[in-house]
Amino acid sequence: MKKTVLITGVSGGIGKELADLFARDSYNLVLVARNEAKLQEMAKEYKQKYGTHSIIIAKDVSATGMPQAVFAELQEKGIVVDYLINNAGFGLYGTFLETDLEQEVNMIDINIKALTVMTKLFLPDMVKRGHGGIMNVSSLVGFFPGPLMSVYYASKAYVLSFTEALENELRGTGVTVTALCPGVTATGFFNRSGMEEAPQMAKSGSVMTSSQVAKEGYHGFLKGDTLIIPGARNRLLAFMPRLLPRKWTTRLVRSTQANTNH
Numbered sequence: 001m002k003k004t005v006l007i008t009g010v011s012g013g014i015g016k017e018l019a020d021l022f023a024r025d026s027y028n029l030v031l032v033a034r035n036e037a038k039l040q041e042m043a044k045e046y047k048q049k050y051g052t053h054s055i056i057i058a059k060d061v062s063a064t065g066m067p068q069a070v071f072a073e074l075q076e077k078g079i080v081v082d083y084l085i086n087n088a089g090f091g092l093y094g095t096f097l098e099t100d101l102e103q104e105v106n107m108i109d110i111n112i113k114a115l116t117v118m119t120k121l122f123l124p125d126m127v128k129r130g131h132g133g134i135m136n137v138s139s140l141v142g143f144f145p146g147p148l149m150s151v152y153y154a155s156k157a158y159v160l161s162f163t164e165a166l167e168n169e170l171r172g173t174g175v176t177v178t179a180l181c182p183g184v185t186a187t188g189f190f191n192r193s194g195m196e197e198a199p200q201m202a203k204s205g206s207v208m209t210s211s212q213v214a215k216e217g218y219h220g221f222l223k224g225d226t227l228i229i230p231g232a233r234n235r236l237l238a239f240m241p242r243l244l245p246r247k248w249t250t251r252l253v254r255s256t257q258a259n260t261n262h
Contacts, residue, residue: 002026002027002028002053003027003028003082003083004027004028004029004030004079004080004081004082004083005022005027005028005029005030005081005082005083005084005085006029006030006032006070006074006081006083006084006085006122007019007022007029007030007031007032007085007087008032008033008061008085008086008087008088008114008118009032009033009087009088009089010031010032010033010039010042010087011033011034011035011038011039011042012038013185013210014087014137014180014182014185014210014213014214014217015033015085015087015088015137016042016210017210017211017213017214017215018085018087018214018217018218019031019042019046020214021214021215021218022218023046023049023050023052023054024049024050026050026051026052027052027083028052028053028054028055029043029046029052029053029054029055030054030055030057030074030079030081031043031054031055031056031057032057032059032061032070032088033058033088034058034059034060035058036056036058039054039056039057039058040056042054042056043055043056055074055077055079057070057073061088061110061114061118062088062106062109062110062113062114063109066114067114067117067118067121068117068121070118071118071121071122080125080129081122081125081126081132082126082131082132082133083132083133083134083135083221084118084119084122084123084132084133084134084135085134085135085137085221086114086115086118086119086134086135086136086137087135087137088110088114088115089107089110089111089115089137089155090107090110090111091107091149091152092104092107092149092151092152093148093149093257094148094149095147095148096150096151099151104151107151107152107155108151108155111152111155111156111158111159112155112158112159115136115159115162116162119134119136119166122134123175126174126175127170127173127174127175129174130173130174130175131174131175132174132175132176133175133176133177133178133221133222133224134166134175134176134177134178135177135178135179135180135217135221136159136162136163136177136178136179136180137159137180137182137217138156138159138160138163138179138180138181139156139159139181139182139183140181140182140183140184140229140234140237140238141153141156142156142157142158142159142160142161142179142181143157143160143181143237143238143240143241144240144241144249144250144253145246145249145250145253146253146257147250147253147254147257148254148257148258149257153253156181159179160179160181163177163178163179163226164179164226164227167226176221176224176226177226178217178220178221178224178225178226178227178228179226179227179228180213180217180220180221180228180230181227181228181229181230181234181238182208182213182217182229182230182231182234183208183229183230183231183233183234183237184207184208185207185208185209185210185213186207186208186209186210208230208231212230212231213230216228216230216231217230
């Protein structure tokens with residue numbers, strides 16, 4: 001029996017690259033994103049190239065009740081989800097005094113609330129079957145406080161902490177839980193976040209493509225790794241907050257974030 005993977009935020013970037021990898025390896029797919037035309041295009045491509053069956057669900061999982069609607073639709077169709085990839089999310093640039101409250105609440109809804117609810121809904125059946133896996137897309141920034149993107153950094157810290165705690169609780173159940181923590185990645189993230197270009201650190205040669213990130217995440221997830229930080233430099237950066245005083249780390253992030261053409 002082919003296994004089925006559900007991926008949110010799948011219409012571009014890391015989510016799209018992960019879907020490509022699962023499709024290539026003959027997994028059935030549940031593709032969840034707002035862009036129905038893009039989802040239909042992907043499903044057609046995967047069918048033609050790999051003979052992979054895809055279910056498309058054009059919903060915004062951050063909207064109230066939408067994770068429950070996704071879960072109910074799959075239950076009605078008798079679809080068993082073996083793997084859940086919580087990838088949907090976005091950032092917002094600016095000082096907390098100046099950023100838009102509605103956008104920040106929406107960011108919390110998708111980065112934290114939707115991810116938590118999707119996990120709560122699909123996890124129990126995985127545990128009952130004694131098999132499955134959940135990958136939550138966090139970020140390297142989850143290790144740091146983030147002036148000028150304070151809510152975004154905090155949301156990714158939540159994802160990282162939640163994932164590591166859940167992995168501990170689920171040991172021995174046959175279900176793995178993974179946090180994927182990419183550094184600066186060449187996607188549409190910066191435009192979506194309101195930044196005209198990437199921070200200065202993105203110009204230092206450390207930028208990875210979404211394909212590179214997805215490949216490391218894909219292989220690590222299927223191996224059952226708890227924490228995946230793609231790129232050797234990013235793995236070193238993740239240790240920085242353990243070595244420096246917190247205020248120094250915060251000032252360093254502020255200086256890096258401020259060095260943009262915003």
